[in-house]
Amino acid sequence: MPNSDLLARSRAAVWHPCTQMKRHEALSLVPIARGEGAWLYDFDGRRYLDAVSSWWVNLFGHCNPRINAAIADQLGKLEHVMLAGFTHEPAVQLSERLAQLAPAGLGHCFFASDGASAIEIALKMSAHYWRNEGKPGKNGFISLQNSYHGETLGALSVTDVALFREAYGALLKRQATVPSPDWRHAAQGESARDFALRCAERLEAHLQQHHASLAAFIVEPLVQGAAGMAMYHPVYLQRARALCDRYGVHLIADEIAVGMGRTGTMFACEQAPPPQPLPREERGSGITPDFLCLSKGISGGYLPLSLVMSTDNIYRAFYADEMARGFLHSHSYSGNPLACRAALATLDIFAQDGVLDANRSKVARFNRIAGPLAGHPKVRHFRNTGMIWAFEVDSPHGDFAQRCFMLGLERELLLRPIGKTVYFMPPYVIGDAEMDMLVERMLAIIERLV
Numbered sequence: 049m050p051n052s053d054l055l056a057r058s059r060a061a062v063w064h065p066c067t068q069m070k071r072h073e074a075l076s077l078v079p080i081a082r083g084e085g086a087w088l089y090d091f092d093g094r095r096y097l098d099a100v101s102s103w104w105v106n107l108f109g110h111c112n113p114r115i116n117a118a119i120a121d122q123l124g125k126l127e128h129v130m131l132a133g134f135t136h137e138p139a140v141q142l143s144e145r146l147a148q149l150a151p152a153g154l155g156h157c158f159f160a161s162d163g164a165s166a167i168e169i170a171l172k173m174s175a176h177y178w179r180n181e182g183k184p185g186k187n188g189f190i191s192l193q194n195s196y197h198g199e200t201l202g203a204l205s206v207t208d209v210a211l212f213r214e215a216y217g218a219l220l221k222r223q224a225t226v227p228s229p230d231w232r233h234a235a236q237g238e239s240a241r242d243f244a245l246r247c248a249e250r251l252e253a254h255l256q257q258h259h260a261s262l263a264a265f266i267v268e269p270l271v272q273g274a275a276g277m278a279m280y281h282p283v284y285l286q287r288a289r290a291l292c293d294r295y296g297v298h299l300i301a302d303e304i305a306v307g308m309g310r311t312g313t314m315f316a317c318e319q320a321p322p323p324q325p326l327p328r329e330e331r332g333s334g335i336t337p338d339f340l341c342l343s344k345g346i347s348g349g350y351l352p353l354s355l356v357m358s359t360d361n362i363y364r365a366f367y368a369d370e371m372a373r374g375f376l377h378s379h380s381y382s383g384n385p386l387a388c389r390a391a392l393a394t395l396d397i398f399a400q401d402g403v404l405d406a407n408r409s410k411v412a413r414f415n416r417i418a419g420p421l422a423g424h425p426k427v428r429h430f431r432n433t434g435m436i437w438a439f440e441v442d443s444p445h446g447d448f449a450q451r452c453f454m455l456g457l458e459r460e461l462l463l464r465p466i467g468k469t470v471y472f473m474p475p476y477v478i479g480d481a482e483m484d485m486l487v488e489r490m491l492a493i494i495e496r497l498v
């Protein structure tokens with residue numbers, strides 16, 4: 049019985065992330081033996097459709113043969129070398145290829161391993177930039193209400209989650225928030241665009257008053273994931289870029305969850321037209337943030353890898369004779385070659401398979417078959433951005449998320465609702481039959497919970 053044995057040993061020896069371990073007295077952990085495509089399998093032949101891409105990281109399925117082959121090839125050459133003072137082909141190639149793909153002007157790649165570390169880097173780099181420019185007082189940050197940027201102390205200080213603030217607030221330098229353009233909060237009859245513009249006015253008021261003490265404004269472009277897949281109009285990003293320019297404050301785009309094709313374009317920022325028309329050769333790339341943070345899907349969901357891309361302007365402010373003007377930050381596994389190869393294989397799949405185009409058809413089809421969900425009398429705010437769908441369920445159950453998760457498992461679905469928000473964020477390899485199944489079984493689950 050590998051299942052029950054594994055569960056008992058896991059409870060005893062593994063402290064699971066963001067989990068009240070006592071709940072696992074009553075609630076079983078889900079043992080996974082292997083994965084293939086969009087499916088995860090346990091030891092007893094049960095399977096689960098990974099509708100959340102294993103915490104939003106997986107893009108091209110579990111055990112993807114092409115990514116496996118790239119990692120195996122790299123494994124035979126070089127597993128790791130420190131990136132301070134040394135370099136290697138995978139890190140260089142990945143930096144070059146991302147600079148080609150990302151919004152214009154983001155030519156410098158700084159590597160780390162997890163998303164929260166990328167946020168720490170962007171925050172530190174921004175404040176250090178202002179210090180190098182002779183403005184050390186510019187060291188504050190603003191984020192959106194209900195923002196999520198990770199759980200290390202710096203990242204938590206720009207994360208607006210009540211539970212975290214209560215538990216760890218005393219450890220943090222508290223930073224301000226501005227209203228979120230999440231269109232669910234628009235007034236009756238107000239369009240998502242008008243609401244976004246109204247929120248941008250609040251951002252402007254804040255910048256006007258506080259810019260002298262602010263280093264950067266950090267946002268999750270288009271979709272605030274942990275807030276419950278809160279979606280907003282791209283005009284907000286366009287205004288934010290213009291306002292940050294006007295008030296001399298950096299714009300940090302946290303595309304850890306929304307980058308790598310998740311919102312329909314390679315990067316979410318591409319959907320926000322630049323405030324000033326660009327020369328023709330640079331058109332189509334959208335706004336350029338001062339810092340772009342990537343992780344999660346960057347390695348296809350295989351290995352811990354994160355990075356921060358920044359502009360020449362930022363890079364030059366650190367380029368000097370004195371060590372103290374350089375950017376002082378490192379991680380043991382920065383730019384790990386295996387993780388970089390997984391990322392390069394991921395970029396190859398995007399290019400070779402025309403993934404963004406294929407996803408557009410998948411999205412159109414899913415939106416057609418999801419009609420009964422979107423129109424269900426107990427479903428509110430059905431919404432979609434690229435390969436993300438979300439909606440709220442009018443359910444009387446306070447423990448809706450838990451119940452929905454359990455009912456999902458019984459029906460071969462891996463769902464992880466946030467409160468009463470159900471979302472689908474499947475790997476891009478999800479097929480038609482699997483999408484049909486997802487809608488059908490979700491409807492059955494809703495019937496049990498309303």
Ligand SMILES: *Cc1c(COP(=O)(O)O)cnc(C)c1O
Pocket residue numbers: 162163164165167196197198199268273274302303304305343344
């Ligand atoms: C997941 C996430 C992070 C943190 O990444 P970790 O790898 O979990 O530290 C930061 N920002 C956003 C928007 C995320 O979704």
